[in-house]
Amino acid sequence: MAGEVESIEKFLDEYMPSAELKEVKRLLYGKEIRLLEFPAEAEELAKEKDFELKGYGCDAARESSRLPKIVRIAGVQNKIVLPTSAPVAEQRDAIWAKISEIIRCAAICGVNILCLQEAWTMPFAFCTREKKxxxxFAESAERGPTTKFLQQLAQQYNMVIVSPILERDEDHGDILANTAVIISNTGDVMGKTCKNHIPRVGDFNESTYYMEGNTGHRVFQTQFGKIAVNICYGRHHPQNWMMYGVNGAEIVFNPSATVGALSEPLWPIEARNAAIANSYFVCGINRVGTETFPNEFTSGDGKPAHKDFGHFYGSSYVAAPDGSRTPGLSRTRDGIIIAEVDLNLCRQVKDHWGFRMTQRLDLYAEELADVNKPSWKPNIIN
Amino acid sequence: MAGEVESIEKFLDEYMPSAELKEVKRLLYGKEIRLLEFPAEAEELAKEKDFELKGYGCDAARESSRLPKIVRIAGVQNKIVLPTSAPVAEQRDAIWAKISEIIRCAAICGVNILCLQEAWTMPFAFCTREKKxxxxFAESAERGPTTKFLQQLAQQYNMVIVSPILERDEDHGDILANTAVIISNTGDVMGKTCKNHIPRVGDFNESTYYMEGNTGHRVFQTQFGKIAVNICYGRHHPQNWMMYGVNGAEIVFNPSATVGALSEPLWPIEARNAAIANSYFVCGINRVGTETFPNEFTSGDGKPAHKDFGHFYGSSYVAAPDGSRTPGLSRTRDGIIIAEVDLNLCRQVKDHWGFRMTQRLDLYAEELADVNKPSWKPNIIN
Structure with a gap:
């Protein structure tokens, strides 16, 4: 038990008798999700490049008036490659090289839509509060080198790629932003969507670098389904998740970077709750590994200065609108999680549970409008 | 493994080695919560009357300018007592008798605020669609016999009691409502709060009996803290939870009645997510046992008519604003769960995570106002 634990599932599988394991998994994960098998070429590539490859299938009922909408979605979690002291372009290029292999593996596995982790081209350096x-690492969402790099792969593999980067918004005074670029399977940039809620907690000094996004809750109609991106800390805000649902998302990606001591017991709860409450699929992606920086920094917790961010615990997973979920990827290794989902499940769950029908958005619009008036007082009965 | 499983915790404790169990519990339940000990008199009463008695303590940091606000809160889950074919008054009286013993036990354990399960005086008969x-069972919230019965106990034990009943609203045309009555520790009725979201799913035919509540999201300032009540199906709606938080709730009770086949994998997710997102404590309470009715009914699922509702799986628990939670009560037995909480944790978590500061309610007020306009179109980018 020294060091970081691989995963909770590994312990359960190891120690629990099979009948009990089945019941525990039903209670923890909902209905049984089937394992996907992939071509040997993909398995070999994963082994050679030392990343985990896991796949699960989530089915829906057949309908007589709609064909199934079977889509393979994927989330990628990865460590950085070079030390954070290496030149910026070299660090980025080394991550590009690693990711291009993982995307190639995804293509072999038939992935249609893939999302990378938050600020994927760089270490998560916002702990330092250093600008230099x-x-x-920041670059144009529309015209930057990373977008060009992925456009080529998206077209080659006929794959929608979601690329969360540190954006340099050249059209708006060179400001920075935390942005996901949506690249169509044709290789075109469909658009971008920004992080709506910015943390000020522990080492997450992101408000030093960029402001709350002003791109609202847009949804992208890709060839494979309607997708949205809720970046990192936005997962703590249920109303943020809700608005992507209200705009019609069928799949919401949540590219994140979060560490064990801060958020780990929250991780299995928030994205899954969003999938349930909004009748869509969620793919939660967390960075993995420990990143060490050249200069020391403090964490706003009274403890001595240090040079690392703590452990990013991976554990990426997919949650379905019916409350079921896949196991998580490793807490310690690079990996790709693939889910084959039938998007018809979204509307089927809406019909079954009726959460949208019973949502009373008019009531909440009215109450929130009141909250924002200077005259508002909390509704407290003494 | 025949019949209903007692609890997931029982399996974990039985099969998992202690070092691994500790890590699994950290990942599943967050920071370790201490066990409470109760007077022997309480333990004996629980044994004699055959209900589970479990207690946990959740601490906060000491502050130099505020005293700790230590409160003992409790949730009660119980089976009905007599067959559903017995005369209504006899059924109710038998449940009263059982509950009076559990409340006495709570008083011995020093409980300050106690909440009973949804529609606690009756079987959950809404599956039948029968009015007769x-x-x-419906009675006045302000003046009904159940309220009078509890007023006496509340005063005797100096305990706030939340009483979720089927209400007969005599002042509004004798309509029915699903209502929680808040009885102060002085024995006065502080007020009532109604179920805001009504299900239409499977056997939950409640929209046949009552409409969505019009009491909004009021919070009750009791002597022991600010409480609110989110009744049953309202837990599926994050914006409902949010508004209780916006109005200042420190503890939200979620008295529920839900069955295994429908909702069990959702149960540990939704109330806990609400505690996290809104920086308050939640006590989720679910009915327990299987209730059989005199006349057969169908479940809207194409299966043959039958006379029981399926298994109400109990599993009541308390979740804290820092993401930690207690284990659940039994899936099969009557029980009371008691949590000793320091309400100072609510503001401490707000300061730490900053979810309220970063909530952007003005953005959501604006977006929801738009959604309700006839001209609204979903924000979809092609």
Missing amino acids: PWAE | PWAE
């Missing part, structure tokens, strides 16, 4: 050299 | 005789 980290701001150098 | 079930509407006979």
